[in-house]
Amino acid sequence: MKKQPLLKRLITGAFVGLAFLAIGATGADAAKTKIADVSQWQGSINWSKASKQLKMVIIRVKHGNPGDSDYAIDTKRNTNANGAYKYNVPFGQYDFAEFDSVADAKADAKQFYSLASKNAKFYVLDNEKRKSGVKGKEQTYVNAWLTTMRSLTNKPIVYYSYQNFVSVHSINYSKFDGSWIANYSNKPNVSTDLWQYTSKGSVSGISGNVDLNKVVDSSTVSSWYSGSSTKTAPSYYTSVTAGQKVTAKKAFYQYTTANFTGKLSKVSKGKTYTVKAIAKSTKGTPRIQLSNGHYITANKAYVMVK
Incomplete structure (x- = not known):
């Protein structure tokens, strides 16, 4: 076989190498299709492995407030945040809340924010459990939590709950930067941008079952972690003509x-x-x-x- 001149062989090799890297990167990105939410219940996560499948992850920070019988700060919140950050998995963090007053909601938001990672791309209110004696007041507490968080950060703030909870308590979450709704039988019949569709999913590097989610509104969900959007003041129609x-x-x-x-x-x-x-x-x-x-x-x- 006739040998190519040295310079030509070097240039050809460089192009082949770049092509290989491009194909490899495309393949790696294509494998990142899963969106999971995790807590201490997933144990020790192998983030090196998990990062190869995770497009995004949502990490629990705490459950309830001091004084609640089931209050707990997630023991893996920092480990998981650091692992996701190290392996370039965009992440948000969530607050499992149990409000019983406006003051409680405000204090909850402040504690959540203080415990969250500075590298979190967005924050989530997990509003799925109602204490006794607060019937009819859920919306007031949700609003107080959101207002407090708005005063602390300009990062996106997302509302999470189950379809049934939203329907039963008539929660209006339109002032959040998006919604994440759980329903394990069918796609939610309430407005949602991210759908938690199973609690029995699997991700490489995570032992046992894990919640998995499907994107419903890709532009909204991507804005949570891409930095392409921050909350802006709403723009309203202020005049219309009858018949329009x-x-x-x-x-x-x-x-x-x-x-x-x-x-x-x-x-x-x-x-x-x-x-x-x-x-x-x-x-x-x-x-x-x-x-x-x-x-x-x-x-x-x-x-x-x-």
Whole structure:
């Protein structure tokens, strides 16, 4: 075989090497398809192995508040955060909350934030357990927790719960930067960006079962950890002409009043209605009144008026 000149062989080899690295990187990225949430119950995670499959991970920080009978700070919160960070797995952290007062919700948020890793890309309120005696007040506590977190960070803040809890307690989580809803039988029938679909998943490097999640709204979920989006003040329609059409860009609900009381039927993404006028809540937030007399959000992130 005739030998190539040395320089030509070096250049050819360099291109082959770069091509190999490019293919290898593409293959590695393609393998990162799983999104898991973990806590101390997963034991010691081999992050070197897990990182080869995990596109993103959500790590527990604590459960409840001091004084709660089941209060606990997750013993693996720092180990898991450091492991994910070391192996370049984007991660958020979650707070399993059990509110029983506005003060409790505010204190919970402050403690959660103080315990969370500075490398967390986003924060999650895990709101799935109700203490006795707080019926009808869940929304007030959720709002207090969110307001407190907003005062502490400009990173995305996500709402998590089970489909049934959201429905039973009529939780409005539209002011969060996204939603993460669990339902193990079917895709949630409430608005969600990330769907926790099983508690019996598997990930290389994690012993036993692990919760796994599917992306429903890729642009929203990616914004939690990519840094491509931070919370901005909502932009509202402040004037409309009777007879115009409004189309839902996301799912939300209709209400009987401009203060969003009297929850009615769900508005599905893509649904179109006829506009009557702009109204305002008692706090001055613009709402769209429909020709049927019902009220919906005027937030341009949720609706488009033509």
